[in-house]
Amino acid sequence: MVLDTPVSTDTAGIGRFCRQYLQLESDLDYPPPVHLRDARVQDILYRRIFADGALPYPPPRRYQLRVLKELVSRVESSIEDWDLYGVSEDLMAALSHLLAFPLPSEAVAVQQKSYVTYSLPALDQSNNLDSPPAQITLLEFRHLISAAGTTGLRTWEAALHLGKFLCANPSFIRGRRILELGAGTGYLSILCAKFLAPTLAIASDGSDDVVANLPENFFLNGLQESGLIREMDVKWGHALVGTEDEHWNGGRPIDTVLGADVTYDKSVIPSLIGTMEELVGMFPKVTILIAATERSRQTFDVFLGVCEERRLNVEDIGPKIPRRQDQEGPFYNDHVPIRICRITKSVEL
Numbered sequence: 001m002v003l004d005t006p007v008s009t010d011t012a013g014i015g016r017f018c019r020q021y022l023q024l025e026s027d028l029d030y031p032p033p034v035h036l037r038d039a040r041v042q043d044i045l046y047r048r049i050f051a052d053g054a055l056p057y058p059p060p061r062r063y064q065l066r067v068l069k070e071l072v073s074r075v076e077s078s079i080e081d082w083d084l085y086g087v088s089e090d091l092m093a094a095l096s097h098l099l100a101f102p103l104p105s106e107a108v109a110v111q112q113k114s115y116v117t118y119s120l121p122a123l124d125q126s127n128n129l130d131s132p133p134a135q136i137t138l139l140e141f142r143h144l145i146s147a148a149g150t151t152g153l154r155t156w157e158a159a160l161h162l163g164k165f166l167c168a169n170p171s172f173i174r175g176r177r178i179l180e181l182g183a184g185t186g187y188l189s190i191l192c193a194k195f196l197a198p199t200l201a202i203a204s205d206g207s208d209d210v211v212a213n214l215p216e217n218f219f220l221n222g223l224q225e226s227g228l229i230r231e232m233d234v235k236w237g238h239a240l241v242g243t244e245d246e247h248w249n250g251g252r253p254i255d256t257v258l259g260a261d262v263t264y265d266k267s268v269i270p271s272l273i274g275t276m277e278e279l280v281g282m283f284p285k286v287t288i289l290i291a292a293t294e295r296s297r298q299t300f301d302v303f304l305g306v307c308e309e310r311r312l313n314v315e316d317i318g319p320k321i322p323r324r325q326d327q328e329g330p331f332y333n334d335h336v337p338i339r340i341c342r343i344t345k346s347v348e349l
């Protein structure tokens, strides 16, 4: 049945649902029943995310199947009068297609890499409906906390929160040379290079596997030929100067250093801070911004203690994490605090 009232993808919750789906969220906000039974809403959902070829980098089939099954069941429950409403044939055909496809076991699936697409609606130009949505797509080991000796093969919430902060405060990035420490999947460096116009963003990490994976994520975001981003091996605590060159990074300065979720392990905090000190020594005007997930107050206190010993000032500058229902994308946990801090050299009196 086609209704006369226009359907807005925002009020129907379609945009939010699609953004959560692309980010492989486990708890999705399905559109409410009054919209779900509307044939036009089902058609938009089909064309946006379930039609063959709708997405260049679709979620894993197991996830597609779980979400589509739940969606169809919610559409069915939303219908009181089957003479007026029904379930879209396209959605039913997509569901049958997925059901017919052999899926890997749960145990195998968690070991596989998945495409994850993060949406940044705050960067979308509301007056230009033709421009593609601001998104970052990454290939990640979504379900593994740690693999191949690194925690950097998936994106952590601190990176999403710091990215949101940088989108709201682009002057930290625009026209600047950026070095990201412990870059992992490269989310922040990619965000900078794709949307925030740095002079250069260097995504660095100490894990060989992580550094080797970065070019693929640059490629997924159309940055493979870009002069705005590159990867680099930087191991905290290993001297920067005197390793590859007499002048680190060919003598080119760094203006902003970023680090997301790099303070999680007490044992590596002194090396991390050693690298920050060396950077401040080489580039006295550098701005260091870190996003620290406070899983344990004790670990963060170790970080603060070592900074104090080395005469580095730590100042909280970030906003609180928005409540989950107020997040438009990217989506992240609103229960564990994440602090955004600026680190500067203390002035000797």
Ligand SMILES: C[S@@+](CC[C@H](N)C(=O)[O-])C[C@H]1O[C@@H](n2cnc3c(N)ncnc32)[C@H](O)[C@@H]1O
Pocket: 150, 151, 152, 153, 154, 155, 156, 157, 158, 159, 181, 182, 183, 184, 185, 187, 205, 206, 207, 210, 234, 235, 236, 259, 260, 261, 262, 264, 268, 271
């Ligand atoms: C929790 S992950 C955070 C990744 C990314 N910043 C994010 O928020 O998604 C920590 C990252 O720090 C890197 N790392 C850990 N110890 C390191 C060290 N000693 N030197 C350089 N990088 C290191 C890991 O390889 C990993 O990529």
